[in-house]
Amino acid sequence: MPAPPVPPNRPVLGIETSCDETACAIYDGERGLLAHVLYSQIRLHAEYGGVVPELASRDHVARIHGLVRGVLDEAGLAPANLGGIAYTAGPGLIGALMVGASVAAGLATALDLPLIPVHHMEAHLLAPMLEERRPTFPFVALLVSGGHTLLVAVRGVGDYELLGESLDDAVGEAFDKTAKLLGLPYPGGPELARLAERGDGRRYKFPRPMTDRPGLDFSFSGLKTAVLTTLPQTPDEQDKADLAASFQEAVTDTLAIKCQRALQASGYGQLVVAGGVGANLRLREKLAERARRDGFDLFFPRQAFCTDNGAMIAYAGWARRAQGRAPDGALFTTPRWPLAELRTPEAAA
Structure with missing residues (x-):
């Protein structure tokens, strides 16, 4: 027997790993932003004068699980309280994107929750909605x-x-x-x-x-x-x-x-x-x-939400799910994704 649908009013966990910030946040449609955490890799890349993709991916792997646990603790939620898992699907560094996508897909599968791919620039565009x-x-x-x-x-x-x-x-x-x-x-x-x-x-x-x-x-x-x-x-x-x-x-x-x-x-x-x-x-x-x-x-948006962050991913995922525009269960990443070509994975197939 299939699991019952997840109530649409539950909060959404957002995961951001498109470049050199590892970030997570939880957004609730009624209570707003419940928690957000971020780890910046600036020190890691500073000696090279720019982002080194392989180092970025490895650091995302090292940080992401602790940040997910931390944001759930800060929000006072158990994983079972979530209503969906949103993640940055693109554009970005493909290795970095795959870290966040893999963690999001694993959580969505384990918790039987909707998996919500988010366009990174759409999330930036919607970030002022957090204010x-x-x-x-x-x-x-x-x-x-x-x-x-x-x-x-x-x-x-x-x-x-x-x-x-x-x-x-x-x-x-x-x-x-x-x-x-x-x-x-x-x-x-x-x-x-x-x-x-x-x-x-x-x-x-x-x-x-x-x-x-x-x-x-x-x-x-x-x-x-x-x-x-x-x-x-x-x-x-x-x-x-x-x-x-x-x-x-x-x-x-x-x-x-x-x-x-x-x-x-x-x-x-x-x-x-x-x-x-x-x-x-x-x-x-x-x-x-x-x-x-x-x-x-x-x-x-506030200064902290101008740069890459998990709050904008959580909000964009919640907004798409609330309007029925979020495809469920489709794991999808792409390093190049023009905003003009924003579409669901089903339409891109």
């Missing part, structure tokens, strides 16, 4: 991270239209590469933002790429080249700070201009900004200024 002040559908989302720069029209969970994307480097990648040019340590993006606080962003005149033509696509590789050709042969610390600040001004101006265009094109009055670069304080300041001037509502 007390949250957007309502529809809205425009700017997703900015180390691997992605996207403008998306969001009409509901699973109902997305890609408006624009980077044609080359993602904005986080441009930050990291520019930081390396300036001799900053890993992770470069946050280090560059800290250095920019001491600099004069008006000293160097960098282009605002693709803002002099119509459209919502981005290009950031030329900005990195502009920094390289402007960098003095023997820069002092003030030169570096001014270059960092001028670069950051160019990037954040470009993002703000494109966001304004996307809001005008869509007719929506709400903007969501998510992903790791969404934590950048200068970007937040500029978008807040435009929101006050132009009269749109602006939403960010």
